[in-house]
Amino acid sequence: MIFKLLLVFSAVLISAHQTSAATDKIICFFASWAGYRNGDGSFKPNNIDPNLCTHVFYAFLGVDTDGSLKILDSWNEIDLGGLQNVESLKSVNPNLKVLVSIGGWNAGNAILNGVAASSTLRANLIASCISFFQQWGYDGIDIDWEYPVNSDKANFVKLLQEMRTAFDANNYLISVTVSATPLSSYDVPQITAVADLINIMSYDYHVAGQGGVTGHNAPLYGPESVNTSVHAWLDAGADSAKLSLSVPFYGHSFTLADETKHGIGDSATTGIGGPLTQSPGVLGYNEICEYYNDWTRVWDDEAQVPYSYDSFNWASFDDPESIGIKAKYAADNGLAGVAIWSIDTDDFHGSCGTVDVLLQAIKNNID
Numbered sequence: 274m275i276f277k278l279l280l281v282f283s284a285v286l287i288s289a290h291q292t293s294a295a296t297d298k299i300i301c302f303f304a305s306w307a308g309y310r311n312g313d314g315s316f317k318p319n320n321i322d323p324n325l326c327t328h329v330f331y332a333f334l335g336v337d338t339d340g341s342l343k344i345l346d347s348w349n350e351i352d353l354g355g356l357q358n359v360e361s362l363k364s365v366n367p368n369l370k371v372l373v374s375i376g377g378w379n380a381g382n383a384i385l386n387g388v389a390a391s392s393t394l395r396a397n398l399i400a401s402c403i404s405f406f407q408q409w410g411y412d413g414i415d416i417d418w419e420y421p422v423n424s425d426k427a428n429f430v431k432l433l434q435e436m437r438t439a440f441d442a443n444n445y446l447i448s449v450t451v452s453a454t455p456l457s458s459y460d461v462p463q464i465t466a467v468a469d470l471i472n473i474m475s476y477d478y479h480v481a482g483q484g485g486v487t488g489h490n491a492p493l494y495g496p497e498s499v500n501t502s503v504h505a506w507l508d509a510g511a512d513s514a515k516l517s518l519s520v521p522f523y524g525h526s527f528t529l530a531d532e533t534k535h536g537i538g539d540s541a542t543t544g545i546g547g548p549l550t551q552s553p554g555v556l557g558y559n560e561i562c563e564y565y566n567d568w569t570r571v572w573d574d575e576a577q578v579p580y581s582y583d584s585f586n587w588a589s590f591d592d593p594e595s596i597g598i599k600a601k602y603a604a605d606n607g608l609a610g611v612a613i614w615s616i617d618t619d620d621f622h623g624s625c626g627t628v629d630v631l632l633q634a635i636k637n638n639i640d
């Protein structure tokens with residue numbers, strides 16, 4: 274009798290598990306070049322907390338014209354042990370998934386345009402992926418094609434479908450990282466049918482220098498926002514259980530034209546770069562919290578994100594409060610999880626207090 278009851282009880286547990294779409298994925302993009310940053314800015318695989326990330330995406334590899342995967346910086350990825358050391362994190366957390374990400378902004382459309390158009394080259398890429406997964410112990414691929422054009426639409430789907438068929442025997446994962454708003458070159462229902470994960474790049478809604486005015490990097494609400502992007506993908510046919518929104522662990526910096534006009538939409542040009550990331554117009558969260566924490570912080574009630582200013586300096590960014598709210602939004606909307614671009618600019622030394630304060634804000638709010 275007790276045995277029977279236990280069986281019934283566990284059957285109920287199993288079915289409850291299968292029907293509830295949990296928001297349980299924390300997808301950590303690791304920009305492998307972050308190891309080259311100055312001093313405290315240098316972020317290596319051993320700075321990744323494999324118990325906070327559920328997935329680590331190693332960014333980026335390229336694709337050769339013959340369709341094979343191309344290691345772009347063999348010193349960093351191989352000699353210094355980048356690829357190997359990320360995979361080794363699975364010995365700390367056996368549930369961790371480690372994927373290799375191909376493409377990115379610098380690769381542009383050329384990364385896959387020619388390869389996806391040819392059945393031979395698609396087959397070469399797929400074979401190259403499988404041998405890479407076997408050689409390096411990776412669990413799958415993330416395709417970060419920025420961006421397919423309309424003539425690539427059917428080829429992108431063919432590539433994904435052929436990958437699915439070839440990967441299924443070993444359960445290799447397929448992720449796509451896509452524009453915040455669905456493009457006409459995405460066949461959303463077909464992509465959804467095949468991909469395990471769809472990460473929308475819900476940031477850079479307004480970048481430094483754009484239109485000569487200040488603006489939010491990643492507002493949660495408003496006319497062009499994380500919320501409108503998520504809805505657009507769901508309306509286009511994406512499955513919420515595969516969709517993750519992204520949060521930026523960086524902000525955009527501006528130089529104000531008039532230091533007394535420091536609101537949203539005020540005149541500004543590209544702002545300062547930080548001492549660690551050294552890129553004008555962009556500041557890592559670690560830089561914002563460590564070096565610019567005396568700026569005046571303003572919370573935008575509509576957008577649910579902060580900005581800050583000091584004299585002629587101005588920055589739009591996310592902090593633990595706005596990131597916590599976005600993670601809760603992902604959970605409330607039954608999304609797969611939250612992706613991060615990129616974990617190497619979290620406060621990973623805890624210089625401002627809590628180690629990995631942004632990742633912690635995600636974890637605390639999706640649980």
Ligand SMILES: *[C@@H]1O[C@H](CO)[C@@H](O)[C@H](O)[C@H]1NC(C)=O
Pocket residue numbers: 494495500501504
């Ligand atoms: C979120 O976006 C949807 C679709 O655009 C809209 O209907 C809804 O009002 C938005 N939510 C908020 C709180 O702005």
